[in-house]
């Protein structure tokens with residue numbers, strides 16, 4: 851039992867609105883994240899567009915908490931909302947220190963984001979987005 855609990859991974863999903871989004875800023879975030887996350891045994895995915903960040907982070911509890919504290923204080927985005935936190939036995943993105951993808955057509959239009967689509971999203975909807983995303987990546991292999 852203790853062993854099982856110890857091996858559980860935390861995951862955290864949040865959304866935010868980019869502040870000053872451009873390709874250079876995004877590349878900077880990604881390069882830094884990949885380096886840090888490898889060191890901290892974190893994996894995950896960042897879905898982004900100029901009007902939206904949606905990130906899934908998974909890994910040891912301490913690493914998630916420490917990293918999210920830094921993310922919350924980052925002035926490259928605003929309106930940070932935690933959509934889900936939980937424990938999970940397996941990683942959805944075991945191969946990606948931080949996979950990045952644009953918002954897909956099955957997610958939301960800019961109009962939907964503008965009119966508050968992310969205000970109404972449930973924890974399970976948020977998790978399902980990343981489960982589907984992770985499955986698509988596995989199907990591509």
Ligand SMILES: Cc1cc2nc3c(=O)[nH]c(=O)nc-3n(C[C@H](O)[C@H](O)[C@H](O)COP(=O)(O)O)c2cc1C
Nearest residue numbers: 879882883886887903905917920921924926927948
């Ligand atoms: C949308 C967004 C996602 C981020 N994701 C991560 C991440 O997954 N891992 C990480 O270490 N930093 C991430 N950051 C950067 C952190 O906010 C912070 O700048 C960085 O962790 C500081 O790293 P340092 O301690 O090496 O200077 C993200 C920032 C933004 C704006």
